[in-house]
Amino acid sequence: MMAEKYVYELEMKVRDYECDLQGIVNNANYQHYLEHTRHEFLTSVGLSFAALHEQGVDPVVARISMAFKTPLKSGDEFVSKLYMKKEGIRYVFYQDIFRKRDGRVVLKGVVEAVCVVGGRLGASTLFDRVFAPYLSSSAD
Amino acid sequence: MMAEKYVYELEMKVRDYECDLQGIVNNANYQHYLEHTRHEFLTSVGLSFAALHEQGVDPVVARISMAFKTPLKSGDEFVSKLYMKKEGIRYVFYQDIFRKRDGRVVLKGVVEAVCVVGGRLGASTLFDRVFAPYLSSSAD
Amino acid sequence: MMAEKYVYELEMKVRDYECDLQGIVNNANYQHYLEHTRHEFLTSVGLSFAALHEQGVDPVVARISMAFKTPLKSGDEFVSKLYMKKEGIRYVFYQDIFRKRDGRVVLKGVVEAVCVVGGRLGASTLFDRVFAPYLSSSAD
């Protein structure tokens, strides 16, 4: 049996201004959904993205890949879920979005983030400590 | 005693991508908040902005004025409230946003909308009927 | 004869992602157009919005009103023009947008900005000096 890997999830609802002239959510907004999910996850473990920035610690996205499976439309509710791994100095977030009414996969994304401290790429003992309970093993 | 005029309210939370380089919510996003509030109000009375559009009925904003009182920041929760009046063929939405933690006024807005049916400005018996229970008298 | 009051203008073109499910530019994007015009105007007189922020000087919008006259659509080119006055401690920008192909008025806006220095509302001798050549008399 496959165990549920997700360590965080957030429910949201499409806002009409996020839809474009095709009548579906504009692709760039999915990146907003993924970012907001990661930042709310940070908040849930006691870290504030804005406060980190003021302390000179900036999580920065190095690479994103997204597969768009089912477009969201006006009024759709959805659940944005994530789990994470550490690979070298990168924190890799596996982020999937599901349409709420039928569980259909909307998007599957992988977001690789690194930590920039005082302008330099670096390891973050803070992140390592905070994320420890949430890291899936890379061997999974 | 002043009676509460608001007929609808919606709670939201600032998303970090809505903040700009000043570290506060970019002004254009308040227009998004106001629009989303009106559309959710429409939904609450049984109307879908997207479905209306497909039927050739488009509520269109003719005029907006907004006074910005207190900037919202990363992590702030807020309540967006509205009441409405009819003035001639215009539906006038009075929309105020309050910061949740202290009730402070964030923004006071007035949004005048008209109804475009099949490309022409017109009265909407549909809107008149649906909004009837929610209209404040203009003499208020 | 009416003299041309505008002191700055900027040409832009609608980007498809700025259109919403009604197939026209979403209203909030006009605020982006107006902001970008003001910031490019600042740049043209030697001021950088971002650099000002780093020095603790933040121009802040206190009030906006916009009348939406003709909606812009996919592919439309437009010209965004402005002139300004000083009223008390407020810098008032009169910003109008015209569709390029026929000169039709798209939007008429008035944006009142104040200057926040080190977190406090204040007069800005820097702005007064820089804007001096561009201020229309309030009696106009």
Place this chain on the structure above:
Amino acid sequence: MMAEKYVYELEMKVRDYECDLQGIVNNANYQHYLEHTRHEFLTSVGLSFAALHEQGVDPVVARISMAFKTPLKSGDEFVSKLYMKKEGIRYVFYQDIFRKRDGRVVLKGVVEAVCVVGGRLGASTLFDRVFAPYLSSSAD
């Protein structure tokens, strides 16, 4: 000698509202830049994204991957370039963004698009014909 593969390029400039509280362009906006570049490329070959949609032909993004190399900041000018290949029924756009002042790579992206006609995934003879002169061989 490496031949230049790019078949289209577009110059743009960062707009301040595209920057977030880290003071750099928010990642989602790069997707906007890439989309706008593709749509302007379409326009340059005589196709309108909006007109296609009205005819029931919707180019849809199936997959995006982006590597973020150098963040753009307020005031930065950049060039967005693309070349494309056809792989099966997918049109694959290779899209790179360069900072103008020093040619530095900002972003390298790959965008896979498919064609939806009347709601169904399908080959598009229109696209095949129009894109023919611009397709790089997959063997490149």
